[in-house]
Amino acid sequence: MSEQTEWKEKLKGQIEPLLEQEIDLFESQIELKRQGKLDEKVFGETRLRRGVYGQRYDNGQRHDGRELRTLHFPSGSLTKGTDTVWDAPGMQRIKIPYGGLTPDQLVVMAQLAEEYSDAILHVTTRQDIQLHFVHLEDTPDLMRRLGAVGITTREACGNSVRNITGCPLAGVCRTEAFDVTPYADALTWFLMGHDDIQDFGRKFKIAFSGCAHEACGLVKMHDLGYVARAEQVDGVAKRFFDVYVGGGLGTVPHQAKLLAERVPEEELLPQAQAVARVFARLGEKKNRNRARLKFLVAKLGIEEFQRLVTEERKHLPYDPRWTAYLDELTHLDEAPLKPPSFLNGASFPDGFDAWYATNVYFQRQAGYTTVTVNLPLGDISSRQAYALANIARRYVGESIRTTVEQNLVLRWVSESDLISLYHELRSIGLADPGAGTVTDITSCPGTDTCKLGIAASRGLAGELRQRLIAQSGSLHPAVEKLKIKISGCFNSCGQHHVADIGFFGNSRRKENRAVPHFQVVLGGQWQQNGGSYGLAIGAVPAKNIPAVFEAITARYVADRDGEETFQSWTGRLGKKEIRAIIQPFMNVPLFAENPAYFSDWGDPRPYSLADIGIGECAGEVVSLFSIEVARAEGEAFDALVALDENRFQEAAERAYSAMVLAARALIRNEFIDIGDDSNRIVQEFKTRFVDTQRFYDKYAKGKFAQYLLEAHHAQPLLANADVAHRLVEEANLFIEAAHACDARLAAAAAPAVPDLLKGLKGK
Amino acid sequence: MANKIRMTVFFEEKIDPKEAITVFHRWLQEESLPGLPLDVVDYRHVPLGPGVLLVGHDGDYEVHEIDGRSALTYSQKRQWPTEAKSLTQKIEWVQTRLRFAADLLTRSLGWTIDEETLLLSFPDRLNNPNTPESAETMSKELATMEPLSSYRLEWVSDHQEHQLAYQLVRRVELAKA
Numbered sequence: 025m026s027e028q029t030e031w032k033e034k035l036k037g038q039i040e041p042l043l044e045q046e047i048d049l050f051e052s053q054i055e056l057k058r059q060g061k062l063d064e065k066v067f068g069e070t071r072l073r074r075g076v077y078g079q080r081y082d083n084g085q086r087h088d089g090r091e092l093r094t095l096h097f098p099s100g101s102l103t104k105g106t107d108t109v110w111d112a113p114g115m116q117r118i119k120i121p122y123g124g125l126t127p128d129q130l131v132v133m134a135q136l137a138e139e140y141s142d143a144i145l146h147v148t149t150r151q152d153i154q155l156h157f158v159h160l161e162d163t164p165d166l167m168r169r170l171g172a173v174g175i176t177t178r179e180a181c182g183n184s185v186r187n188i189t190g191c192p193l194a195g196v197c198r199t200e201a202f203d204v205t206p207y208a209d210a211l212t213w214f215l216m217g218h219d220d221i222q223d224f225g226r227k228f229k230i231a232f233s234g235c236a237h238e239a240c241g242l243v244k245m246h247d248l249g250y251v252a253r254a255e256q257v258d259g260v261a262k263r264f265f266d267v268y269v270g271g272g273l274g275t276v277p278h279q280a281k282l283l284a285e286r287v288p289e290e291e292l293l294p295q296a297q298a299v300a301r302v303f304a305r306l307g308e309k310k311n312r313n314r315a316r317l318k319f320l321v322a323k324l325g326i327e328e329f330q331r332l333v334t335e336e337r338k339h340l341p342y343d344p345r346w347t348a349y350l351d352e353l354t355h356l357d358e359a360p361l362k363p364p365s366f367l368n369g370a371s372f373p374d375g376f377d378a379w380y381a382t383n384v385y386f387q388r389q390a391g392y393t394t395v396t397v398n399l400p401l402g403d404i405s406s407r408q409a410y411a412l413a414n415i416a417r418r419y420v421g422e423s424i425r426t427t428v429e430q431n432l433v434l435r436w437v438s439e440s441d442l443i444s445l446y447h448e449l450r451s452i453g454l455a456d457p458g459a460g461t462v463t464d465i466t467s468c469p470g471t472d473t474c475k476l477g478i479a480a481s482r483g484l485a486g487e488l489r490q491r492l493i494a495q496s497g498s499l500h501p502a503v504e505k506l507k508i509k510i511s512g513c514f515n516s517c518g519q520h521h522v523a524d525i526g527f528f529g530n531s532r533r534k535e536n537r538a539v540p541h542f543q544v545v546l547g548g549q550w551q552q553n554g555g556s557y558g559l560a561i562g563a564v565p566a567k568n569i570p571a572v573f574e575a576i577t578a579r580y581v582a583d584r585d586g587e588e589t590f591q592s593w594t595g596r597l598g599k600k601e602i603r604a605i606i607q608p609f610m611n612v613p614l615f616a617e618n619p620a621y622f623s624d625w626g627d628p629r630p631y632s633l634a635d636i637g638i639g640e641c642a643g644e645v646v647s648l649f650s651i652e653v654a655r656a657e658g659e660a661f662d663a664l665v666a667l668d669e670n671r672f673q674e675a676a677e678r679a680y681s682a683m684v685l686a687a688r689a690l691i692r693n694e695f696i697d698i699g700d701d702s703n704r705i706v707q708e709f710k711t712r713f714v715d716t717q718r719f720y721d722k723y724a725k726g727k728f729a730q731y732l733l734e735a736h737h738a739q740p741l742l743a744n745a746d747v748a749h750r751l752v753e754e755a756n757l758f759i760e761a762a763h764a765c766d767a768r769l770a771a772a773a774a775p776a777v778p779d780l781l782k783g784l785k786g787k
Numbered sequence: 788m789a790n791k792i793r794m795t796v797f798f799e800e801k802i803d804p805k806e807a808i809t810v811f812h813r814w815l816q817e818e819s820l821p822g823l824p825l826d827v828v829d830y831r832h833v834p835l836g837p838g839v840l841l842v843g844h845d846g847d848y849e850v851h852e853i854d855g856r857s858a859l860t861y862s863q864k865r866q867w868p869t870e871a872k873s874l875t876q877k878i879e880w881v882q883t884r885l886r887f888a889a890d891l892l893t894r895s896l897g898w899t900i901d902e903e904t905l906l907l908s909f910p911d912r913l914n915n916p917n918t919p920e921s922a923e924t925m926s927k928e929l930a931t932m933e934p935l936s937s938y939r940l941e942w943v944s945d946h947q948e949h950q951l952a953y954q955l956v957r958r959v960e961l962a963k964a
Contacts, residue, residue, distance in 0.1 A: 113842070
């Protein structure tokens with residue numbers, strides 16, 4: 025470890041002392057874990073709280089397309105957490121509060137990416153930056169080098185307050201009430217490491233928006249969210265926040281509820297502390313699948329939650345930090361590097377018009393613009409980052425921000441510099457137009473690097489992006505405006521719920537082989553801070569998604585009424601009609617007819633060999649489960665339609681019924697005479713699949729089974745809109761889990777084989 | 788620990804890195820490479836990036852584009868063998884790994900290696916900062932090394948933020964001989 029000591033020596037005095045101590049401690053903990061003197065789970069959580077995250081194949085197993093292979097890391101059986109091999113590469117998440125970055129910080133991250141990672145910086149949907157393929161033992165030095173430029177990875181993962189996000193236009197926006205930057209900054213540092221956030225059962229996400237009507241910080245999908253509000257009180261300008269709690273995406277999305285209106289700026293920090301205390305005290309701790317704040321708010325009801333927070337606030341011991349920062353609110357104000365100016369009829373180079381139309385935002389400060397640097401799939405290479413940092417230094421000084429759409433923005437660009445800036449960005453491949461349009465697709469890492477990924481979200485995003493760029497110029501303006509967001513699984517890291525057209529990965533079986541699919545989610549709202557969520561329409565084979573996109577958008581263009589938005593159109597058309605559009609694309613051809621369906625986008629390996637079994641005849645093998653579960657899917661869809669038409673009671677009943685049918689489908693594989701009595705079905709399901717943990721997902725554990733058990737326990741239920749919405753979501757997830765369970769059971773019995781890469785043999 | 792060394796060779800023809808995806812997967816299946824290769828990552832959408840990457844525990848392979856030319860890079864990042872103690876031995880090790888992969892690619896896809904130019908870089912900024920002093924010291928050391936003796940060294944960038952890197956161009960008189 026001599027080199028680690030050297031970085032430690034080299035950077036001595038350049039890191040904030042407390043942060044330096046924490047990194048030293050983490051390095052010691054790594055050593056203790058290596059020596060077997062630290063508990064596995066304790067070290068796992070410690071590591072996560074430093075942003076050191078697991079990555080796909082870190083259990084030391086990888087399917088190479090032919091067989092599951094053990095990766096023989098030199099560390100042998102040494103682990104860095106449950107089922108996580110010591111030497112396996114991992115992901116380092118770097119917190120970038122409200123996305124604010126300086127060129128020097130960007131350069132250091134680029135250097136770290138070159139030295140410890142794969143020379144790629146990945147901007148996440150929560151304004152973090154992630155490095156992949158990082159070795160655990162490199163992380164203390166990596167953190168020291170970040171610390172030397174004022175960046176910490178503390179609480180970037182784990183059960184803690186994650187990166188606090190904020191509108192990337194804060195301070196320059198034409199419609200904001202005021203600049204939320206100093207408040208997001210103050211809350212970041214106030215909560216980081218605070219005693220009251222150390223005992224959460226789950227992660228906690230916070231966002232700030234400058235105005236209610238734009239997307240900004242997507243406040244409605246956060247655990248705790250703030251919308252700025254300025255008012256005159258007795259002739260004096262005063263600043264307030266409307267505060268929202270209990271939002272979140274994940275498997276079952278919740279819209280945040282209003283905790284309090286017009287909260288004065290002086291109350292921002294103590295109120296957040298009170299919320300944190302209530303969450304730590306009453307939030308679920310044992311069942312992590314019910315541990316987010318959204319479940320606590322739903323369980324208690326917003327009125328009771330409000331009362332608890334108000335009570336808690338009264339008893340908080342005074343902390344001078346609550347208001348100290350208000351005396352220095354302007355310390356983060358950005359000074360433009362150059363005087364304001366205007367283009368004034370300059371002639372534009374090739375490609376400039378398209379870029380100017382989509383990537384340039386006119387700031388409220390006349391003569392200045394904010395330029396979006398459109399990053400494909402959120403990725404920027406180290407070499408690009410060095411060059412971009414230099415460009416930023418020359419054009420804007422310090423003002424770079426990351427965005428939740430996985431881009432970067434340069435703020436305070438003097439307008440007459442736009443042409444030369446465009447040339448410079450183009451020379452390093454960073455002048456792609458289309459920021460915020462249909463080509464600017466958001467995607468989580470998916471199966472590329474995430475251990476929870478089910479399908480290749482990045483592969484699909486890349487494919488769609490390429491096809492849409494090829495059509496640029498011929499796309500209908502209404503299609504150009506659409507937002508596409510893709511998640512590799514139901515966990516929603518790609519924020520598919522708030523897209524016009526969202527997708528999340530799942531799988532189905534055909535001829536006893538796994539086929540990658542994406543669930544199509546339509547009609548989410550990006551504006552109004554992620555104001556409403558889309559609903560799943562049906563699962564389509566991954567290879568058919570581009571065709572589905574074309575079919576849906578063609579129908580939208582043909583049907584739309586005047587300037588009707590996509591969201592309004594989907595609402596007007598209804599789920600039944602939309603389902604009919606995608607129906608022709610839902611079938612999977614036989615393997616012999618088109619094997620490409622059995623691998624994912626960008627990955628030539630068979631999608632999965634774990635559940636391959638060869639049928640006894642050449643015809644299509646349809647299992648009993650497949651037939652039975654189709655009934656459940658039909659019922660779930662009817663529930664969706666009922667929900668769509670505001671028949672909430674019916675929607676809830678059908679959703680429950682769909683879960684019972686899916687459970688029955690599994691039981692019928694083993695107990696053909698189960699019958700139709702729901703009490704008996706649930707009891708058998710519990711005995712056969714829950715108590716035995718056969719229904720358990722490796723990561724979600726028994727979460728999905730609980731959906732049925734709780735719904736059954738609640739019978740007969742009276743459903744309002746919220747309950748119906750939740751049950752419909754849960755029914756779809758339960759059916760997905762039933763598919764996964766069936767696949768696991770089939771895998772346990774099946775041998776393996778085919779080789780989709782065979783064509784290359786001999787080359 | 789980050790004492791990475793990277794070496795790059797160029798292809799004579801302009802190649803499509805996409806072809807490397809299937810080949811890399813095949814290498815993983817057939818355990819064609821030494822060391823512990825892990826997975827294939829497609830970064831073709833990132834200009835000036837690693838292209839198609841075969842990431843490993845000890846070293847990474849990239850099929851990518853540098854200044855408009857198609858290239859193959861090998862980076863040894865950890866697990867240096869005990870016999871590779873000196874810088875010369877380390878460079879020889881990297882060159883051997885790179886040559887091995889280049890030969891495999893040549894056989895698989897018919898691509899041809901351009902023997903005239905190499906890139907050699909040292910991303911480890913702690914031990915090899917990209918300063919004039921450091922660059923001069925390294926240049927002198929490299930010039931004495933047998934595996935590089937037929938090449939002329941050119942320092943790629945004097946920008947201190949960049950990694951210390953050299954372009955190695957085969958000397959004309961030696962090439963002719």
